[in-house]
Amino acid sequence: MLKAVILIGGPQKGTRFRPLSFEVPKPLFPVAGVPMLQHHIEACAKVPNMKEILLIGFYQPNEELNRFLFNAQQEFKISIRYLQEYAALGTGGGIYHFRDQIVSGSPDAFYVLNADVCSAFPLAEMLSFQKEHGEPNSFVILGTTANRKQSMNYGCIVENETTKEVLHYVEKPSTFVSDIINCGIYLFTPEIFQHIGAVFQKNQQDMLLYPYDGEEPTNGWHRAEAIRLEQDIFTALAGQDKLYVYKTLSFWSQIKSAGSAIYASRLYLNQYHTTHPERLASIKEGGPKISGNVYIHPTANIDPTAMLGPNVSIGTGVTIGAGVRVRESIILHGATLQDHCCVLNSIVGWDSTIGKWARVEGTPSDPNPNDPFAKIDSETLFREGKLTPSITILGCNVTIPSEVIILNSIVLPHKDLNRSFKNQIIL
Amino acid sequence: MKALILVGGYGTRLRPLTLSVPKPLVDFCNKPILLHQLEALVKAGVDHVILAVSYMSELLEREMRVQEERLGIRISLSHEKEPLGTAGPLALARELLNIDNEPFFVLNSDVICDFPFKDLLQFHSNHGKEGTIVVTRVEEPSKYGVVVFEADSGRIHRFVEKPQVFVSNKINAGIYIFNPSMLSRIQLRPTSIEKEIFPVMAEEGQLYTMELQGFWMDIGQPKDFLTGMCMYLQSLRQHAPERLRTGPGFLGNVLVDPTAQIGENCTIGPNVTIGAGVVVEDGVRIKRCTVMKGARVRSHSWLESCIVGWSSSVGQWVRMENVTVLGEDVIVNDELYLNGANVLPHKSINESVPEPRIIM
Ligand SMILES: Nc1nc2c(ncn2[C@@H]2O[C@H](COP(=O)(O)OP(=O)(O)OP(=O)(O)O)[C@@H](O)[C@H]2O)c(=O)[nH]1
Ligand SMILES: Nc1nc2c(ncn2[C@@H]2O[C@H](COP(=O)(O)OP(=O)(O)OP(=O)(O)O)[C@@H](O)[C@H]2O)c(=O)[nH]1
Ligand SMILES: [Mg+2]
Ligand SMILES: [Mg+2]
Numbered sequence: 091m092l093k094a095v096i097l098i099g100g101p102q103k104g105t106r107f108r109p110l111s112f113e114v115p116k117p118l119f120p121v122a123g124v125p126m127l128q129h130h131i132e133a134c135a136k137v138p139n140m141k142e143i144l145l146i147g148f149y150q151p152n153e154e155l156n157r158f159l160f161n162a163q164q165e166f167k168i169s170i171r172y173l174q175e176y177a178a179l180g181t182g183g184g185i186y187h188f189r190d191q192i193v194s195g196s197p198d199a200f201y202v203l204n205a206d207v208c209s210a211f212p213l214a215e216m217l218s219f220q221k222e223h224g225e226p227n228s229f230v231i232l233g234t235t236a237n238r239k240q241s242m243n244y245g246c247i248v249e250n251e252t253t254k255e256v257l258h259y260v261e262k263p264s265t266f267v268s269d270i271i272n273c274g275i276y277l278f279t280p281e282i283f284q285h286i287g288a289v290f291q292k293n294q295q296d297m298l299l300y301p302y303d304g305e306e307p308t309n310g311w312h313r314a315e316a317i318r319l320e321q322d323i324f325t326a327l328a329g330q331d332k333l334y335v336y337k338t339l340s341f342w343s344q345i346k347s348a349g350s351a352i353y354a355s356r357l358y359l360n361q362y363h364t365t366h367p368e369r370l371a372s373i374k375e376g377g378p379k380i381s382g383n384v385y386i387h388p389t390a391n392i393d394p395t396a397m398l399g400p401n402v403s404i405g406t407g408v409t410i411g412a413g414v415r416v417r418e419s420i421i422l423h424g425a426t427l428q429d430h431c432c433v434l435n436s437i438v439g440w441d442s443t444i445g446k447w448a449r450v451e452g453t454p455s456d457p458n459p460n461d462p463f464a465k466i467d468s469e470t471l472f473r474e475g476k477l478t479p480s481i482t483i484l485g486c487n488v489t490i491p492s493e494v495i496i497l498n499s500i501v502l503p504h505k506d507l508n509r510s511f512k513n514q515i516i517l
Numbered sequence: 518m519k520a521l522i523l524v525g526g527y528g529t530r531l532r533p534l535t536l537s538v539p540k541p542l543v544d545f546c547n548k549p550i551l552l553h554q555l556e557a558l559v560k561a562g563v564d565h566v567i568l569a570v571s572y573m574s575e576l577l578e579r580e581m582r583v584q585e586e587r588l589g590i591r592i593s594l595s596h597e598k599e600p601l602g603t604a605g606p607l608a609l610a611r612e613l614l615n616i617d618n619e620p621f622f623v624l625n626s627d628v629i630c631d632f633p634f635k636d637l638l639q640f641h642s643n644h645g646k647e648g649t650i651v652v653t654r655v656e657e658p659s660k661y662g663v664v665v666f667e668a669d670s671g672r673i674h675r676f677v678e679k680p681q682v683f684v685s686n687k688i689n690a691g692i693y694i695f696n697p698s699m700l701s702r703i704q705l706r707p708t709s710i711e712k713e714i715f716p717v718m719a720e721e722g723q724l725y726t727m728e729l730q731g732f733w734m735d736i737g738q739p740k741d742f743l744t745g746m747c748m749y750l751q752s753l754r755q756h757a758p759e760r761l762r763t764g765p766g767f768l769g770n771v772l773v774d775p776t777a778q779i780g781e782n783c784t785i786g787p788n789v790t791i792g793a794g795v796v797v798e799d800g801v802r803i804k805r806c807t808v809m810k811g812a813r814v815r816s817h818s819w820l821e822s823c824i825v826g827w828s829s830s831v832g833q834w835v836r837m838e839n840v841t842v843l844g845e846d847v848i849v850n851d852e853l854y855l856n857g858a859n860v861l862p863h864k865s866i867n868e869s870v871p872e873p874r875i876i877m
Contacts, residue, residue, distance in 0.1 A: 412782065413782070413799065432817070432852065434852065446804045451854065492820075493802065495836060495838075512871070
């Protein structure tokens, strides 16, 4: 029997996803028309013998998360529960804290998935890979190849090329170590808790030896329990004949910035051809013109003279007027795009309105298309004091008047703009 | 009566349009700039027009033969071997201008206004001196050379280049009338009429001004070309409103050639000129633009303060603004944004131009 854990973080995380993470927990932000997490859950539910999916995070229980869990249980006919950490326990601390819940029912193995990744999730392949190794209790990290420069923004893995054993692991090194990077998707056996437990014990002892280490934000338990899988566990396990890397050639990306959500949407929409052809809009009599991969929620109201795609996702209750053009964008629920407006490389927030002939345009931060191993850069907003050209993001309930242009800008929620803006953050 | 039009310069500031045709043949409000002047001169009784040109232009010669026929007048081209400035050309054309004792008109080729030739002749005959220059009022005189004159008579005292303190708000409008006797003041060499001839005439009490009523614009550069278009259309609204297009989808003053096609759900205007054979597809928004002969604007595009050159094509969902000028036969591909782009003829644009720049 198998289980899966998805690490969903909490409200203090996902700052690079602002202003969109003000409205909805980042893991529920729609990517290719469905909440980011749903792609993980679909992939987990497909694995034979999957009995339960646990979401671990430090969000307060909230209506949106509850509704999502309820709907997902219904749809996938599998137990899906949310386990709340009392504080941010890190990527290893949360699973250790809830180890009893994870091992109950005696799963042979369980997956751990970061919520903020987009992937083909080759979970069954990881399992067969694990079985191929003589060592039955080995742990598997999903790896992928990056280019030299970008690899240093990730966890880097040095493998034994024949056995695939992880010989060395380092998180975000400052010099080049390896172009194999950690995808944030793992397969563990319950034995992992012995290793995390050892770190926990050691942390406790350290605390007795050094009871005060500067500012102490929470209680001692928290300090001992806050454990990072990457730095605290993988680094130690490397070279111990315990940790293996399964390298995938299938698509993978992090979803850190809002710009990467558009890129991730493109990857998932493309995958829909095999997994969910029904989610891809097709050209129909009386329907809008479609170019490439487009997701349209059935409740959206779209004028037949509009032209959508490629890589467009249209949410519930969206209204799209005559002669509207949308490309490489995400339109969130309740938004209205009035006649002849043009939306390119942008995210249009919930219930926002774009006036006639307005142009809302951003600059994509797509990976270099000529480098097969390039990843999306989720760099800082500013470079040399200037806002780097990015996708345009309209927060929730923003109004854009007719005929203006909003270029490479981020508009915080509930703004009524009255003119054009370029390369600005509009508070 | 005779008139001399100075059409000598290269019109560099009106590029890229003047890379395709000489400036006098650039369409302004659906008619070559020069024709606005020729027609007004003919109306005032001029039957011989001399074009002072410093470059050879077959196109201009051919067009002038056509206009001679059409207007029933004589049009001479006076070629300079080297550019003679704004006065030298009068000396070169001395033979043509000096055949009788009648006064003659002189004008710069790129000014647009309600040409007051009849009044000018009248005023000039009344004061009986050698020359009269038309002046027009401007808001910011410090940018120009101003004319200081006696309010009652119009007699000019002096000229002041770019005055730092206010002395006058009237500037030379580039429209003159002279008695042939003034030709003796000019020698056959490059000379500036404004700097070298007028001050002397004024000193001698031989130069008067007549103030222009109504609009005036030097349309020698794109920004001013568009401003001049707005003024011209407003003047049409007052004097010939039937020539302007009205009805659903048209706002303010819009001039549309009858052979142009306008699609559905467009909003055109205010201040738009659309030339012959132009096709504007559905759902297009245009304001404060000139779209020249044979151009096409594809559906759902948005244009403000642009000049779309002859036979150019603007794609779907394009946004163009901020004095974007497309030369002849330019193609702007779909969904692009052009901000203050200056595009040379026969270019195909595949990338947005977010900041003003020249596209070679
Ligand atoms: N439950 C829980 N999840 C966490 C915690 N910290 C991070 N996560 C989740 O774990 C995944 C990886 O998060 P990080 O380690 O912060 O991110 P990263 O991929 O290393 O990238 P950086 O943010 O650049 O460090 C994300 O899905 C987070 O939401 C935590 O304290 N508790
Ligand atoms: N015949 C003749 N006309 C001239 C000469 N220089 C200027 N002009 C004309 O005098 C008028 C005023 O000149 P400018 O305003 O400088 O215009 P331009 O030289 O045509 O155009 P730019 O190249 O943009 O300066 C215009 O009608 C010109 O055509 C010249 O050397 N010979
Ligand atoms: Mg991390
Ligand atoms: Mg000049």
